[in-house]
Amino acid sequence: MKTKRRHTPRVPPELVLDRLEQAYGYEEWSPRMTALDELLFTVLTQHTSDSNAEVAFTAMRKRYPTWGVVLEADTKELANTIRSGGLANQKAPRLQLILMEILRRKGEFNIEFLGDLPLEEARTWLTTLPGVGPKTAAVTLAFSLGMPAMPVDTHIYRVGKRIGLISMTTNVDDAHVIMEAQVPKERVYSYHVQLIAHGRQTCKAIRPLCDRCALQDLCPSAPTFAAAFEKPKFKRPIRSGKPL
Numbered sequence: 001m002k003t004k005r006r007h008t009p010r011v012p013p014e015l016v017l018d019r020l021e022q023a024y025g026y027e028e029w030s031p032r033m034t035a036l037d038e039l040l041f042t043v044l045t046q047h048t049s050d051s052n053a054e055v056a057f058t059a060m061r062k063r064y065p066t067w068g069v070v071l072e073a074d075t076k077e078l079a080n081t082i083r084s085g086g087l088a089n090q091k092a093p094r095l096q097l098i099l100m101e102i103l104r105r106k107g108e109f110n111i112e113f114l115g116d117l118p119l120e121e122a123r124t125w126l127t128t129l130p131g132v133g134p135k136t137a138a139v140t141l142a143f144s145l146g147m148p149a150m151p152v153d154t155h156i157y158r159v160g161k162r163i164g165l166i167s168m169t170t171n172v173d174d175a176h177v178i179m180e181a182q183v184p185k186e187r188v189y190s191y192h193v194q195l196i197a198h199g200r201q202t203c204k205a206i207r208p209l210c211d212r213c214a215l216q217d218l219c220p221s222a223p224t225f226a227a228a229f230e231k232p233k234f235k236r237p238i239r240s241g242k243p244l
């Protein structure tokens with residue numbers, strides 16, 4: 001619902017981005033693989049680390065030279081090949097269903113045409129594929145095609161709530177839409193990259209490093225963490241008039 005997707009940020013998003021670019025360095029977009037490779041790789045990253053997914057993706061590409069061969073592969077054998085990516089028994093049939101649907105819609109294993117569509121149309125095309133949600137679609141569009149889609153991963157979701165870019169009750173699907181609209185289109189990729197860097201390096205899940213954070217003076221959560229991690233002040237017990 002539209003009303004749920006409105007949120008007034010507690011700090012100016014572009015100021016946040018300026019500070020983070022200064023802190024971590026600006027990263028120019030360049031495609032890292034084809035759109036279809038990116039889509040299927042991103043499916044492999046679901047519920048696992050990028051490094052595990054990379055091992056699975058490399059093994060799959062090595063064993064099956066084309067996407068047509070992946071589609072026709074024995075599903076159990078495919079699952080064994082991508083086992084290191086986790087949830088292999090679910091991901092193997094999902095990959096094949098996606099390939100089957102792309103072949104049905106386009107007649108080939110190629111989705112580069114999405115880069116010529118308006119963002120919403122491209123997103124809808126992807127999210128109507130089996131097992132493709134908003135995050136997988138946004139990663140594909142942003143990383144392979146340079147479109148202004150904002151993938152929200154666990155780091156961005158956490159940091160966004162702490163800084164007040166989204167509310168504590170915003171769900172992750174709405175966070176994609178809200179955060180995507182917070183900076184100009186040409187800065188969305190950088191917004192994504194910088195917030196991930198910030199979540200990994202400084203605004204960590206368990207113990208954020210607020211005292212060395214470039215956003216400390218802006219962040220509404222900083223005082224709460226400062227109080228929570230303040231060293232307890234022990235009074236040294238006095239015995240016989242002398243400190244122990």
Ligand code: SF4
Nearest residue numbers: 203208210213219222
């Ligand atoms: S001040 Fe602390 S909580 Fe706020 S963004 Fe920085 S590290 Fe995260």
